[in-house]
Amino acid sequence: xxxxxxxxxxxxxxxxxxxxxxxxxxxxxxxxxxxxxxxxxxxxxxxxxxxxxxxxxxxxxxxxxxxxxxxxxxxxxxxxxxxxxxxxxxxxxxxxxxxxxxxxxxxxxxxxxxxxxxxxxxxxxxxxxxxxxxxxxxxxxxxxxxxxxxxxxxxxxxxxxxxxxxxxxxxxxxxxxxxxxxxxxxxxxxxxxxxxxxxxxxxxxxxxxxxxxxxxxxxxxxxxxxxxxxxxxxxxxxxxxxxxxxxxxxxxxxxxxxxxxxxxxxxxxxxxxxxxxxxxxxxxxxxxxxxxxxxxxxxxxxxxxxxxxxxxxxxxxxxxxxxxxxxxxxxxxxxxxxxxxxxxxxxxxxxxxxxxxxxxxxx
Numbered sequence: 001x002x003x004x005x006x007x008x009x010x011x012x013x014x015x016x017x018x019x020x021x022x023x024x025x026x027x028x029x030x031x032x033x034x035x036x037x038x039x040x041x042x043x044x045x046x047x048x049x050x051x052x053x054x055x056x057x058x059x060x061x062x063x064x065x066x067x068x069x070x071x072x073x074x075x076x077x078x079x080x081x082x083x084x085x086x087x088x089x090x091x092x093x094x095x096x097x098x099x100x101x102x103x104x105x106x107x108x109x110x111x112x113x114x115x116x117x118x119x120x121x122x123x124x125x126x127x128x129x130x131x132x133x134x135x136x137x138x139x140x141x142x143x144x145x146x147x148x149x150x151x152x153x154x155x156x157x158x159x160x161x162x163x164x165x166x167x168x169x170x171x172x173x174x175x176x177x178x179x180x181x182x183x184x185x186x187x188x189x190x191x192x193x194x195x196x197x198x199x200x201x202x203x204x205x206x207x208x209x210x211x212x213x214x215x216x217x218x219x220x221x222x223x224x225x226x227x228x229x230x231x232x233x234x235x236x237x238x239x240x241x242x243x244x245x246x247x248x249x250x251x252x253x254x255x256x257x258x259x260x261x262x263x264x265x266x267x268x269x270x271x272x273x274x275x276x277x278x279x280x281x282x283x284x285x286x287x288x289x290x291x292x293x294x295x296x297x298x299x300x301x302x303x304x305x306x307x308x309x310x311x312x313x314x315x316x317x318x319x320x321x322x323x324x325x326x327x328x329x330x331x332x333x334x335x336x337x338x339x340x341x342x343x344x345x346x347x348x349x350x351x352x353x354x355x356x357x358x359x360x361x362x363x
Contacts, residue, residue, distance in 0.1 A: 003021060004019055004020065004021035004024065005019075005020045005021060005219065005223050006018065006019050006020070007020065007223060007226045007227050007230055008230070009142065009143070009162070009230040009233060009234060010230070010234045011162060011233070011234060011237060014144075014162045016162060016163055016164055016165050016166070017165050017166070018141075018142060018165075018166040018168060018226050018230070019165065019166070019167050019168065020137075020168045020170065020219060020222050020223055020226065021168075021169070021170060021219070022169065022170045022171040022215065023169065023171055024167050024168070024169040024171075025052055025055045025056050025059060025130060025167070025169045025171075025172065026055050026058065026059050027059060027167075028059045028060070028062050028063065030165070030167055031059060031060060031063070031103075031128065031167070032063055033165075034101065034126065034128050034164035034165045035060075035063060035065060035101045035126075035128075036099055036101070036126070037065075037097065037098075037099025037100050037101060037126075038065060038066055038099065039065060039066040039067070039068070039094065039096055039097070039099075039100045039101075040060060040065045040066070040067045040068070040100070040101050040102075040103060041067075041068045041069070041070060041087075041090060041091060041094065041096060041100060041101075041102050041103070042056060042057070042067065042068070042069045042070070042102075042103045042105055043069075043070045043072065043087055043102055043103065043104050043105065043106070043110060043113070043114040043117070044069065044070070044071055044072070044104075044105040044106050044110060045071060045072045045073065045074040045106050045109075045110055046071055046072070046073060046074050047074045047106075048074075048105055048106045048107075048110070048132050049069065049071050049105070051132075051172070051175055052105060052132060052172060053069060053071075053105065056103065056105055056130065057069070066094075068090060068094045068096075070086060070087055070090040072086060072087075072106075072110065072113070074109075075109065075263050076109055076149070076257070076262040076263040076266075076267065077261075077262045077263040078109070079109045079112065079113060079148050079149045079262065080148055080149060080150075081148065083113060083148075084113055084116065084117060084148055087102075087113065087114065087117040087121075088117060088120075088121065091117070091121055096121070096125070097122070098122050098124075098125055099125070099126075100121075100125050101125070101126045101127060101128060101164070102114050102117065102118045102121075102125060102126070102127035102128070103127065103128045103130055104127060104128070104129050104130060104131075104141075104163075105130045105132065106130075106131075106132055106133075106136075107131065107132055107133035107135065107136045107140075107180070108131075108133065108135055108136040108139070108140035108141070108267065110136075111129050111131055111136050111140055111141050111146075112140060112145070112146050112147055112148070112155070112158070113146075113148060114127055114129075114146075115127060115129070115144070115145075115146030115159075115161050115163065116146040116147050116148060116158050116159060116161070118146075118161060119146055119159040119161035120159070124161070126163075126164050127161075127163050127164065128163055128164050128165050128166075128167065129141040129142075129163045129165070129166040129167070130166075130167050130169070131166065131168055132169075132172045133173075133176060133180050133183070133184055134173055134176065134180070134181055134183070134184020134185065134187075134188075134218070134221075134222070135180070135183050135184035135186070135187050135266075135267065135268045136184075137168040137170075137173075137184070137222050137226075138184060138187050138188055138191065138221065138222050138225035138226065138229075139184075139187040139191075139225065139229065139246075141163070141166045141168070142166055142226055142229045142230060142233070143162075143229055143230075143232075143233040143237075143243075143246075144160050144161050144162035144163070144233070144237065145158065145160060146158050146159055146160070146161050147159065149262055152258075152323055153254075153258065153323040153324070153325075154254045154257055154258055154262070155254075155325070156323070156325065160237065160238050166226075168222055168226075170215060170218050170219055170222065173213055173218060174213055176213070178304070179266060179269070180266065180268075181210075181211070181213060182211075182268065182269070182272075182303050182304045182305050183266040183267060183268025183269055183271075183272075183305075184268055185207070185210050185211070185221075185268070185303040185305070186249075186268035186269065186271045186272035186275070186300070186303065186305050187225065187268060187271065188203060188210070188221045188225050189203055189272070189275065189296075189299055189300060189303060190246075190248050190249055190271060190275060191224070191225045191228050191229065192224075192340070193248060193275065193296060193337060193340055193341075194245050194246070194248045194335070194337070194341070194343050195228045195232070195245070195341055196224070196228060196341055197339070197340035197341035198341075199224050199228070200299075200340045200341070202220070202224075203221070203299060204295070204299050206220075206221075207299060207302045207303050208302070210303070211302075211303065211304065229246065232245070232246060239325075244326055244333075244335060244345055245335055245343045245345070247326060247335050248275060248278060248335040248337070248343060249271045249272070249273075249274035249275035249276075249277075249278050249335075250271055250274060250324075250335070251274065251278070251321055251324050251326065251332065251333070251334055251335065252270075252273070252274035252277040252278060252309065252317075252321070253267070253270035253271040253272075253273065253274030253275075254270070254274075254320070254321075254324060255274075255312070255317050255320035255321050255324075256270040256273060256274065256309055256310060256312075257270045258320050258323075259310070259312040259316055259317070259320050260310055260312070265306070265310075268305070269305055269306055272300045272303065272305030272306060272307070273300075273305065273306045273307060273308070273309050273360075274309075275296060275300060276296070276297050276300055276307045276308075276360060277309060277356055277357075277360045278334060278335065278336055278337070279292075279293040279296050279297065279337055280293065280356045280359055280360050281334060281336060281348055281352060281353065281356040282336040282337045282338070284352045284355055284356060285336065285346075285348060285349075285352055287336050287337065287338045287344065288336070288337045288338060288339065289339075292337070292339060292340065296337075296340075307360075308360060308361065308362045309357075309360050309361045309362065310361065310362060311361045311362050312361075314354055314357045314358070317357055318332070318350075318353070326345075331347055332347065332348070332353070333345055333346065333347060334346060334347070334348050336348075
């Protein structure tokens with residue numbers, strides 16, 4: 001096996017490792033310390049199970065556990081109560097107990113729903129994240145945010161619930177469709193933009209290598225993104241303040257996702273475009289210089305992500321953003337850039353928001 005890197009999320013008794021490397025899904029020894037009970041339920045989807053389900057089941061076989069698999073429909077459109085209940089149905093049918101370990105094998109949707117199911121079943125059972133998309137490896141599998149969507153708002157129903165471990169196998173990324181890869185690069189760009197100017201410089205010069213799925217570039221992108229997110233989560237596990245900076249681009253992005261209908265744009269595509277919109281607003285409010293905005297947009301565009309938002313109408317955008325988790329009393333809060341590596345969280349005058357929407361939407 002190629003060398004493995006481990007990043008630790010320091011949360012006291014809830015601390016856990018993130019293992020990053022190639023060929024990790026087949027490593028029995030990585031799973032063994034985190035499975036105490038007699039049964040395991042793998043939660044995956046119709047796309048990932050044929051690709052990697054057998055490799056994971058083979059890795060678990062030497063542990064002598066009773067292994068069950070739940071195969072969910074694929075896609076953001078299925079991140080809802082109905083699909084969540086399929087997990088609960090399977091757990092109850094197999095008589096899963098409090099020591100049953102859930103393993104999320106899939107992208108962000110699978111990870112979010114498995115984590116939420118783990119938080120709720122018998123008021124909490126252990127789970128392991130095995131993220132199979134770049135977006136889930138660099139972002140959604142780390143930090144314990146779990147949940148489902150509601151027709152009125154994305155990720156509005158959920159829980160903070162930390163995994164036992166994250167096992168990020170870089171080798172699986174070679175089967176990712178180009179759109180999914182780009183969606184993951186969006187979260188890498190976001191991490192550099194908000195927290196590490198030097199990392200943003202690296203992304204700028206290596207975006208083509210990431211587009212080509214070059215292993216060394218991917219390992220560094222996942223490692224640095226996880227280090228940054230781990231440090232933010234350790235400082236603010238439940239998003240009381242600092243952790244909100246991780247939502248740069250998400251206020252506009254979630255509005256795009258909900259407004260178009262979940263699944264029309266991938267989450268990362270919406271975040272990429274949302275960052276371009278937030279950068280425009282940052283310039284309008286005098287926080288960011290125009291050269292930095294242009295740099296960010298160039299990198300987003302180079303990652304093959306959209307930089308122009310769909311024309312939902314300004315009133316609809318505002319309505320959707322008022323449902324955002326950061327909104328307070330209907331007042332929208334934006335994560336804006338001051339410079340690469342430095343952000344602020346603020347409200348914005350209506351006229352500035354309207355001007356940004358006019359400048360960044362299609363049509």
